[in-house]
Amino acid sequence: MAAAIEELLAALSGSGDPIEELRTLKTAALALPLSALRERGPQLRLGGIFSLMDVADREQTALCVAILERFFQALEPIHIARTYNEELRRGLYHTDDSVKLLAISQVGRIVECPEAITAILNSLDLLKQIILCIGGDKISVAKEAIKSLSKIAxxxxxxxxxxxxxxxxxxxxxxxxxxxxxxxxxxxxxxxxxxxxxxxxxxxxxxxxxxxxxxxxxxxxxxxxxxxxxxxxxxxxxxxxxxxxxxGILDKISNMILGADSDPFSGLYLPGLVKFFGNLAIMDSPQQICEHYPAFLTKVFDMVEGHENTLIGVAVDTLGVLGSTIEGKQVLQKTGIRFNNVCRRIGQHAKNAPTELRVRCLDSISSLMFLPLDEHTDDLLAMSESWFKCLSPHPMELFQSMATQPFPELHCGALKVLTAVANQPWAQKMMIDSPGFIEYVIDRSVDPDKDSKDAKFELVKALVNSKTSMEVLGNQHYLRLRAYLREGPYYVKAVSTVAVEGSE
Structure with missing residues (x-):
């Protein structure tokens, strides 16, 4: 097959209408394993394929690009740099964006190779042309140019x-x-x-x-x-x-958040500023960021309690990120009754808002409520219980009813919240005190799709793996949950039938 590839390449040079030969070559190249191409790759002469892209025929160009992409997969970057540097440079001037993408992506491979990067660094004209590609109309070409140039750094x-x-x-x-x-x-x-x-x-x-x-x-x-x-x-x-x-950029962004109330256009940039500080808090220290820039957390609370769904969604997401760590939870707890009121509003949004916002609220609640087993201190357990009770007058019933709704996003989101609290003894007591809750958990018929069954299985797993569930739920319920876990999320109970003489 490798010999046939060489014959097909040779046939291209003498063909007046090479489309059919290119199609055959493409089929052969894709059929040949990369290992075989690697053995013969350095001996193949691909310059003729580059020259065939110099015509205004889109099909011919597309075939050439597909063939070169396959061959380049089998060639080492240093070989491409030494053998096809000029062809890559010319490809950057091509009018077809697919040729530019091919050339830029290969430059990206070359600059990642310590032995080959010099060939690119010595080609200032080539690098200039990649820079010019950033200013082109095709966003995919610009993105590839940015990607390759950043590797040089x-x-x-x-x-x-x-x-x-x-x-x-x-x-x-x-x-x-x-x-x-x-x-x-x-x-x-x-x-x-x-x-x-x-x-x-x-x-x-x-x-x-x-x-x-x-x-x-x-x-x-x-x-x-x-x-x-x-x-x-x-x-x-x-x-x-x-x-x-x-x-001083952090101070400037904090001041922009402070001045947002007096700017009628703040709704455009405020979500980005809030996300900025939210990311910053997780990467550094939630306590440090929230203490140094109190305007951030105050604004997040204001957004949750506001009436603009776009801002509510960003704020809810931010609280979920912030509350995903123990330090972040403690920062929120320090705000006292203010965060209790915020929890109450999040619970209301989870119940009454448009579906997309309800799902985001459920995701945030699950992040806020989850406590790893090794963090079950009395203070943290009391904190999560108080937050949970702020969400609704009857929070367990609320999430159980949402988990039985036919909308998959809400169904799974509510199960995710129940899973987040399932390893905490106060939540287990709420569950056992809720009529029909355990029966709902072990009833597979209420989970209509794979995602729902998987989400239910995670809830069962969290309950079974908890150190306190046997004591709180009782031995009978615990054994039924263990049986569910052992059978797996997709278990279907076999139903035997008895044939009766004379029946159809």
Whole structure:
């Protein structure tokens, strides 16, 4: 088969209408195992396929791209760099975006190879063309260009080439094409900054990163929204967060949250600011962030108690993230009656809001209520019980009724909440005191689909694995739950039939 591949490649050079030969070659290349292609790959001459893409025939170009993608899978990056550097460079000028994507993706492979990256770093014209691709109309091409360029930043030599040559001028020139392209370049710089403190330093000295931070507090509200998302990405690394703190960005965002009430357009950017601090709290310390920037938590509470569903959803999500850690739960508990009122509102939203928001509330509640078995202190158990009781006058009945509804998202969301509290003795007592609850749990007929059966099984597993469930639920109920767990989520009880003489 490998010999046939070589014959098919040779036949392409003399063909006046190569479409049929390309189809045959594509079929043969896809049929041949990669291991066989790797053995013969370095001996194959693929230059002719590149030349066949120089015609305005979309089918011919698509066939060439598919064949090259297959062959390149079998070739080492260093071989591609040494043999097809010029072809890749020409591919970046091609009018067909699929050819550009092929070339850029191979450059991305090459720069990840220490032995091959020099071939790319020495090709400034090639790198310039990739930078220009960031400004193109096709978002997939721009994304691939950003991806490949960011990989270069994993080496000091790559950083030197990107920021110490005329390529930096090319980057700044591309930024002037439009607001959209400028933020693509910001995205590239943020990805590069996340690699290391050294790469962050290069991005700061380029002047592009400080320009991004200036736009965060600019007058253009729509740009501020995009800027907030990008700055949130920058906060994903420790050195990135330290830089933002040193530049006073955290204080500026806190002040923007404080001033949101007087800004009629704050609804556009406020969700991004809240998400920013929510992510920051989880990555660093919930207590530290909430104490240093009290406006954040106050605004989250206000949003939950407001009437704008979009803001309610963001706030509920944020509380779920914040309350997923023990430290975050303790921070919320310190707010006292204010958080009890917030819990009450979340419970109301879970019961009465549109379905999408109800599901988000259920997810948040399950995060807030869950306590790992090794964190069952008296204080934490009392805290989760008090929060649960704030959700509704009859919380166990509320979630049980939601778990029997025909809507899969609500059904599974309610089961997730019950699973979150199932290992806690106070919740087990509520369950056993709720008429028909255990019967509902072991009744497989009320779970209409796979997701529901899986969610019910997780509830049973949490109950059985709890150290207190046998004592609280009683031996009979415990044994029935253990039998359910042993049988698995999809068990169907066999029904025997007895034939009666004369029956049809």
């Amino acid at each position: 994993h080496t000091t030599s790559g950083l030197d080439v990107l920021f110490g040559t005329n390529l930096l001028t090319d980057l700044k020139s591309v930024m002037t094409i439009s607001d959209i392209v400028r933020y693509r370049v910001y995205e590239l710089l943020v990805e590069i900054s996340s690699v290391s403190a050294e790469s962050l330093d290069f991005c700061v000295k380029s002047g592009i990163l400080p320009q991004l931070l200036e736009e965060l507090t600019g007058d253009d509200v729509l740009l501020r929204v995009t800027c907030t998302e990008t700055v949130t990405m920058l906060a994903g690394s420790l050195h990135g967060r330290q830089y933002l703190a040193q530049q």
